Amino acid sequence: DGGITQSPKYLFRKEGQNVTLSCEQNLNHDAMYWYRQDPGQGLRLIYYSQIVNDFQKGDIAEGYSVSREKKESFPLTVTSAQKNPTAFYLCASKRDILENTEAFFGQGTRLTVV
Amino acid sequence: AQRVTQPEKLLSVFKGAPVELKCNYSYSGSPELFWYVQYSRQRLQLLLRHISRESIKGFTADLNKGETSFHLKKPFAQEEDSAMYYCALNAGGTSYGKLTFGQGTILTVHP
Numbered sequence: 001d002g003g004i005t006q007s008p009k010y011l012f013r014k015e016g017q018n019v020t021l022s023c024e025q026n027l028n029h030d031a032m033y034w035y036r037q038d039p040g041q042g043l044r045l046i047y048y049s050q051i052v053n054d055f056q057k058g059d060i061a062e063g064y065s066v067s068r069e070k071k072e073s074f075p076l077t078v079t080s081a082q083k084n085p086t087a088f089y090l091c092a093s094k095r096d097i098l099e100n101t102e103a104f105f106g107q108g109t110r111l112t113v114v
Numbered sequence: 115a116q117r118v119t120q121p122e123k124l125l126s127v128f129k130g131a132p133v134e135l136k137c138n139y140s141y142s143g144s145p146e147l148f149w150y151v152q153y154s155r156q157r158l159q160l161l162l163r164h165i166s167r168e169s170i171k172g173f174t175a176d177l178n179k180g181e182t183s184f185h186l187k188k189p190f191a192q193e194e195d196s197a198m199y200y201c202a203l204n205a206g207g208t209s210y211g212k213l214t215f216g217q218g219t220i221l222t223v224h225p
Contacts, residue, residue: 040217094213103202106157107157
């Protein structure tokens with residue numbers, strides 16, 4: 001069953017702790033993305049990666065870090081430096097970075113800081 | 115820097131009425147624009163892309179470069195159209211591959 005999988009679905013974190021959100025795809029896609037979804041603010045881009053071992057900052061990268069060691073995996077770490085980490089996080093992938101290819105999305109991870 | 119603006123957070127219409135979801139963009143290059151939709155309890159998915167000039171589920175969207183708009187339209191709304199709609203822009207140039215979304219519009223179609 002091909003697709004993009006995010007885990008866990010719900011995640012709780014204590015203030016001051018780092019936490020890593022998983023995103024895996026078996027679509028053989030080159031490009032991967034992380035977004036944050038907040039009510040009234042839509043999807044805001046955190047980081048994106050065009051290819052293995054390469055990634056770029058999006059619009060709200062502060063307090064986040066990523067790695068792209070494998071084509072199928074693009075984990076996102078929410079660090080203690082992120083001032084307001086409670087949010088819904090979406091991962092997406094595209095066949096390539098080029099124009100007009102469709103982005104496929106995961107089911108999302110809801111992170112709550114307690 | 116590219117930007118996508120959807121001015122309406124909420125839009126309500128009655129079944130059978132026409133619907134238009136607005137999308138404006140700012141981008142210095144040639145834009146590549148999309149509409150994505152998220153139905154209740156489902157993943158965000160592609161609805162249509164401007165390059166295809168297609169009609170999906172009765173929806174169409176025309177790129178107007180003069181007005182920098184890519185509004186989504188449907189002549190007769192159906193209850194199953196109720197969802198969150200996002201307009202998105204794929205960048206080139208120095209931001210090659212950056213996929214930017216608008217704030218989203220929640221469409222509710224009443225019976």
